[in-house]
Amino acid sequence: MKPVLELQSVSKAYGAITVADDLSYQLGSGEALGVIGPNGAGKTSMFNLITGTVRSDRGTIYLNGQDVTRHSAAKRCRAGVARSFQIPQPFSRMTVFENTLVAATHGTQNTLAAANAHCLEVLELTGLIDRANDPAGKLTLLGRKRLELARALCARPQVLLLDEIAGGLTEKECQDLVTTINTIRQTGLSIIWIEHIVHALLSVVDRLIVIDFGRKIADGDPKETMASQAVQEIYMGVDADG
Numbered sequence: 113m114k115p116v117l118e119l120q121s122v123s124k125a126y127g128a129i130t131v132a133d134d135l136s137y138q139l140g141s142g143e144a145l146g147v148i149g150p151n152g153a154g155k156t157s158m159f160n161l162i163t164g165t166v167r168s169d170r171g172t173i174y175l176n177g178q179d180v181t182r183h184s185a186a187k188r189c190r191a192g193v194a195r196s197f198q199i200p201q202p203f204s205r206m207t208v209f210e211n212t213l214v215a216a217t218h219g220t221q222n223t224l225a226a227a228n229a230h231c232l233e234v235l236e237l238t239g240l241i242d243r244a245n246d247p248a249g250k251l252t253l254l255g256r257k258r259l260e261l262a263r264a265l266c267a268r269p270q271v272l273l274l275d276e277i278a279g280g281l282t283e284k285e286c287q288d289l290v291t292t293i294n295t296i297r298q299t300g301l302s303i304i305w306i307e308h309i310v311h312a313l314l315s316v317v318d319r320l321i322v323i324d325f326g327r328k329i330a331d332g333d334p335k336e337t338m339a340s341q342a343v344q345e346i347y348m349g350v351d352a353d354g
């Protein structure tokens with residue numbers, strides 16, 4: 113089966129800082145891929161490259177087999193890539209519903225009626241339906257994280273990119289969010305989730321990749337990858353030679 117997303121030898125540097133170093137991988141349809149790596153490893157930069165807010169220096173990005181490397185962020189969004197941001201920045205004076213409507217109307221070719229209906233479905237799915245008419249600025253952190261998720265889903269993505277969506281939440285809030293993400297997974301959506309809260313990540317993903325200095329250093333079964341030497345080295349300072 114054709115991958116829904118593929119990165120082939122993608123590289124990007126800001127001066128001396130390499131944020132993507134010959135990065136290659138595929139994301140299968142319906143697959144949930146986890147991404148870990150130390151602070152500053154280039155994980156968010158990878159999302160910027162996939163969504164098109166940053167252009168790669170080299171390499172190719174395919175969406176459903178189509179080369180989108182030079183496509184604008186707006187075009188990639190309409191082609192099926194949507195993301196959440198690490199620091200939620202909703203339109204705080206607009207209501208929760210209006211925030212989702214912006215995504216549903218600008219991120220898709222929906223008619224207004226279809227966009228309205230879809231927003232309500234997504235607000236139900238993400239647990240925000242009771243807050244639909246509240247200003248987004250009144251939401252708690254969990255609420256703002258849910259709104260990030262809702263706004264991304266309102267763009268009707270085929271690939272959903274989640275950037276540290278569990279960061280800063282309490283354990284209970286984190287569990288609640290994992291339940292929501294697992295429900296979304298069951299719709300068949302392909303997901304890439306960057307997360308430092310590893311137990312949350314491992315309760316969702318099928319596969320895990322590890323990034324360090326912009327380079328993919330491990331890729332495989334989540335538990336095996338966590339136990340790998342590469343992860344031991346970067347997180348615990350265990351030397352490769354023992």
Ligand SMILES: Nc1ncnc2c1ncn2[C@@H]1O[C@H](COP(=O)(O)OP(=O)(O)OP(=O)(O)O)[C@@H](O)[C@H]1O
Binds near residue numbers: 149151157
């Ligand atoms: N536009 C930019 N110009 C210069 N340097 C940048 C730019 N964007 C990111 N960087 C640098 O690139 C490196 C990787 O940043 P990035 O945000 O991708 O890391 P990350 O793995 O997501 O980190 P974290 O886990 O802390 O969120 C950092 O050193 C960052 O300061």
